[in-house]
Amino acid sequence: xxxxxxxxxxxxxxxxxxxxxxxxxxxxxxxxxxxxxxxxxxxxxxxxxxxxxxxxxxxxxxxxxxxxxxxxxxxxxxxxxxxxxxxxxxxxxxxxxxxxxxxxxxxxxxxxxxxxxxxxxxxxxxxxxxxxxxxxxxxxxxxxxxxxxxxxxxxxxxxxxxxxxxxxxx
Amino acid sequence: xxxxxxxxxxxxxxxxxxxxxxxxxxxxxxxxxxxxxxxxxxxxxxxxxxxxxxxxxxxxxxxxxxxxxxxxxxxxxxxxxxxxxxxxxxxxxxxxxxxxxxxxxxxxxxxxxxxxxxxxxxxxxxxxxxxxxxxxxxxxxxxxxxxxxxxxxxxxxxxxxxxxxxxxxx
Numbered sequence: 001x002x003x004x005x006x007x008x009x010x011x012x013x014x015x016x017x018x019x020x021x022x023x024x025x026x027x028x029x030x031x032x033x034x035x036x037x038x039x040x041x042x043x044x045x046x047x048x049x050x051x052x053x054x055x056x057x058x059x060x061x062x063x064x065x066x067x068x069x070x071x072x073x074x075x076x077x078x079x080x081x082x083x084x085x086x087x088x089x090x091x092x093x094x095x096x097x098x099x100x101x102x103x104x105x106x107x108x109x110x111x112x113x114x115x116x117x118x119x120x121x122x123x124x125x126x127x128x129x130x131x132x133x134x135x136x137x138x139x140x141x142x143x144x145x146x147x148x149x150x151x152x153x154x155x156x157x158x159x160x161x162x163x164x165x166x167x168x169x170x
Numbered sequence: 171x172x173x174x175x176x177x178x179x180x181x182x183x184x185x186x187x188x189x190x191x192x193x194x195x196x197x198x199x200x201x202x203x204x205x206x207x208x209x210x211x212x213x214x215x216x217x218x219x220x221x222x223x224x225x226x227x228x229x230x231x232x233x234x235x236x237x238x239x240x241x242x243x244x245x246x247x248x249x250x251x252x253x254x255x256x257x258x259x260x261x262x263x264x265x266x267x268x269x270x271x272x273x274x275x276x277x278x279x280x281x282x283x284x285x286x287x288x289x290x291x292x293x294x295x296x297x298x299x300x301x302x303x304x305x306x307x308x309x310x311x312x313x314x315x316x317x318x319x320x321x322x323x324x325x326x327x328x329x330x331x332x333x334x335x336x337x338x339x340x
Binding site: 019049082110118122 | 171188189190191217219221252275277278279280281282283285287288291292295322324
């Protein structure tokens with residue numbers, strides 16, 4: 001999902017984060033980042049559900065433009081989300097426990113699994129590591145996933161990969 | 171999606187197939203298989219939408235048990251599907267054009283992207299090649315995806331990978 005948070009000076013942030021359900025609780029492992037800083041300040045985060053591959057790439061590799069957010073009781077969520085949940089957050093080091101406060105479902109569609117979209121997500125995970133470490137292993141994983149996007153993806157997935165390559169400087 | 175078809179002697183079959191939307195039409199590339207044989211006989215196939223990783227593994231690597239199907243106007247669809255569409259099929263070699271006849275949405279849920287589920291799908295694609303070719307490249311791709319399942323998957327994804335390893339004899 002895409003986590004949205006807000007800084008102490010009111011700047012909204014978006015970043016892809018994985019949520020785990022464990023022993024009946026929801027948890028996210030969040031490495032030192034703007035997202036974690038903001039959570040520590042506000043004790044709040046929103047999980048935005050989206051199937052838009054471009055949003056995943058943008059949120060992972062850039063600062064999301066402020067016009068992509070809207071505010072729900074003063075808290076930022078994504079305009080293009082199919083739904084969101086705002087959480088109260090508790091943390092211990094980089095493990096954040098998520099306690100649902102409020103949620104909204106905007107779009108309830110039946111979505112078949114899309115290997116092209118999934119490959120963009122995987123490529124994005126590797127891209128976030130590649131931009132920091134510049135290791136070839138990550139780049140070849142991006143290339144492999146791009147091959148799947150070419151075969152299985154639609155126009156949105158191909159657009160997302162084009163953006164990804166631009167943002168990693170390739 | 172999972173394609174369900176029926177043979178000339180009335181035996182239902184299930185197999186994972188990818189659908190492409192191109193120039194306003196729906197197409198599937200189906201290699202010589204029971205699915206393609208059945209389509210050539212009946213000119214019909216159903217696309218079943220499911221998020222159950224065990225169904226993908228079973229449909230890819232085994233003959234699905236007959237009690238997993240039910241019949242809609244005499245045509246088999248999956249009991250556990252979140253929805254299905256029955257298609258009229260036209261083919262040229264292994265490209266099948268899909269013309270929607272009838273559909274049903276059973277479950278309309280908001281489903282966040284699940285990297286664990288996606289990794290099972292990728293592992294399953296490689297497993298179908300591995301069982302035929304026994305090439306190490308496919309096995310190492312399965313192992314890589316299993317690593318993602320261990321990290322990101324839930325109990326269903328882990329169960330699916332356990333079954334996959336059994337079915338490929340590892």
